Amino acid sequence: MDYFKSEKQKKDYFFRENRKAEHIDQFLQLEDEASTGLEDVKFIHHFCPETAWDEIDTTVSFCGKLGSKCSEKDKIAYPILIDAMTGGTEQAVAINRTLAQAAKEFSIPMALGSFAAGLENNDLWRTYQVAREENPNGILIGNIGAHASKKDAEITVEALEADCLEIHFNCPQELFMPEGDRNFSGMVENVLEIASALPIPVIVKEVGFGMMGEEVAAFYQAGIRGFDVGGYGGTNFIQIEKERSRKLKRKDLQLSDEILFDNWGNTTAHSIVEARAAAPDGLIIGSGGVRHGLEIAKTIALGSDLAGQAGVLLKALLQRGEKALFNVLEQEIRELKIAMMMLGAKNIEELKKKEILIFGDLYHTLSLRDLRPERFARREK
Numbered sequence: 255m256d257y258f259k260s261e262k263q264k265k266d267y268f269f270r271e272n273r274k275a276e277h278i279d280q281f282l283q284l285e286d287e288a289s290t291g292l293e294d295v296k297f298i299h300h301f302c303p304e305t306a307w308d309e310i311d312t313t314v315s316f317c318g319k320l321g322s323k324c325s326e327k328d329k330i331a332y333p334i335l336i337d338a339m340t341g342g343t344e345q346a347v348a349i350n351r352t353l354a355q356a357a358k359e360f361s362i363p364m365a366l367g368s369f370a371a372g373l374e375n376n377d378l379w380r381t382y383q384v385a386r387e388e389n390p391n392g393i394l395i396g397n398i399g400a401h402a403s404k405k406d407a408e409i410t411v412e413a414l415e416a417d418c419l420e421i422h423f424n425c426p427q428e429l430f431m432p433e434g435d436r437n438f439s440g441m442v443e444n445v446l447e448i449a450s451a452l453p454i455p456v457i458v459k460e461v462g463f464g465m466m467g468e469e470v471a472a473f474y475q476a477g478i479r480g481f482d483v484g485g486y487g488g489t490n491f492i493q494i495e496k497e498r499s500r501k502l503k504r505k506d507l508q509l510s511d512e513i514l515f516d517n518w519g520n521t522t523a524h525s526i527v528e529a530r531a532a533a534p535d536g537l538i539i540g541s542g543g544v545r546h547g548l549e550i551a552k553t554i555a556l557g558s559d560l561a562g563q564a565g566v567l568l569k570a571l572l573q574r575g576e577k578a579l580f581n582v583l584e585q586e587i588r589e590l591k592i593a594m595m596m597l598g599a600k601n602i603e604e605l606k607k608k609e610i611l612i613f614g615d616l617y618h619t620l621s622l623r624d625l626r627p628e629r630f631a632r633r634e635k
């Protein structure tokens with residue numbers, strides 16, 4: 255209470271609907287300039303690719319790779335996931351409707367934002383359910399935090415008729431949120447319990463700080479098959495939460511240097527390599543600052559099955575309108591196909607094996623982690 259001018263200010267601040275709306279406001283003000291590591295990746299050009307444009311197959315197995323508990327929906331048309339963003343606010347109705355229309359149009363999966371607001375208030379379910387209404391047969395993914403209970407997970411899945419459930423880990427974000435969680439122990443066990451209780455597969459997810467292999471391996475060995483790496487270099491929730499809480503002037507959130515933790519995290523490129531090494535047959539979603547079709551191709555050559563995108567799509571929609579969202583997806587699919595064509599990759603499995611050169615910080619990072627960046631330049635046949 256001490257940090258708020260009134261009870262009303264406190265209530266407004268902690269009200270989850272306001273938080274979700276503020277995330278979008280702050281997100282739109284973020285500058286788009288961090289390194290995802292993808293700029294350290296370069297494809298080796300093939301001068302005789304032996305491919306024709308019409309032969310290129312961009313489909314990917316999605317549900318099938320997540321294990322036996324998944325529905326019969328499997329193939330998606332392009333290796334792109336519209337990743338978790340919103341739900342719980344009036345603004346979310348329009349956003350989720352349009353994102354679901356895009357998911358349907360392009361036959362790609364879509365994740366909804368955290369269902370936390372829905373768990374607190376049933377009246378808000380419609381702000382998420384609109385996505386299912388728009389795309390009744392598409393792959394729709396629910397989203398909850400790793401603190402959630404089994405019951406919360408079951409309610410989420412049922413309310414959304416979800417095909418899979420993303421469970422997000424977001425410790426850095428929570429620590430920069432005045433109202434955030436401060437206890438992260440026991441969460442691995444909690445997630446595994448949820449996964450074993452649900453009739454659909456679980457995808458373990460980060461929200462922009464990336465993943466390390468040892469932790470992915472622990473989940474993989476316990477039976478989790480889906481990992482959305484949410485790497486560093488795109489939307490940055492430390493920056494978003496710092497801006498949100500700045501107005502409170504709380505001493506317990508002040509840092510010796512404002513930007514002290516602004517580059518915390520494993521880049522997207524690094525995280526993909528970590529995750530793939532730890533989960534050889536898992537479904538790896540390469541997300542975090544993926545900006546265009548060439549970067550989608552790079553995430554795949556590094557080891558992901560598909561790319562996840564949040565910020566780029568939300569910015570297109572909110573700053574330039576619905577048509578822009580569809581144009582961005584269309585354009586990046588064309589860019590992906592151009593890259594595949596020039597590489598002689600007829601399908602996504604072939605793209606995964608294409609030679610890449612890894613330079614700079616990414617090279618050093620992978621070397622230090624014994625992830626052997628050289629092997630990407632000389633693939634084993």
Ligand SMILES: Cc1cc2nc3c(=O)[nH]c(=O)nc-3n(C[C@H](O)[C@H](O)[C@H](O)COP(=O)(O)O)c2cc1C
Pocket residue numbers: 277278281337338339340366367368397420422459460461462484485487488489541542543544562563564565566568
């Ligand atoms: C406005 C906004 C809200 C988000 N809300 C959630 C959320 O509720 N749950 C979650 O797991 N991730 C959430 N994310 C994180 C994204 O799903 C994604 O992991 C992250 O933004 C990195 O991808 P990007 O750089 O393409 O945005 C949100 C992202 C944005 C931009």
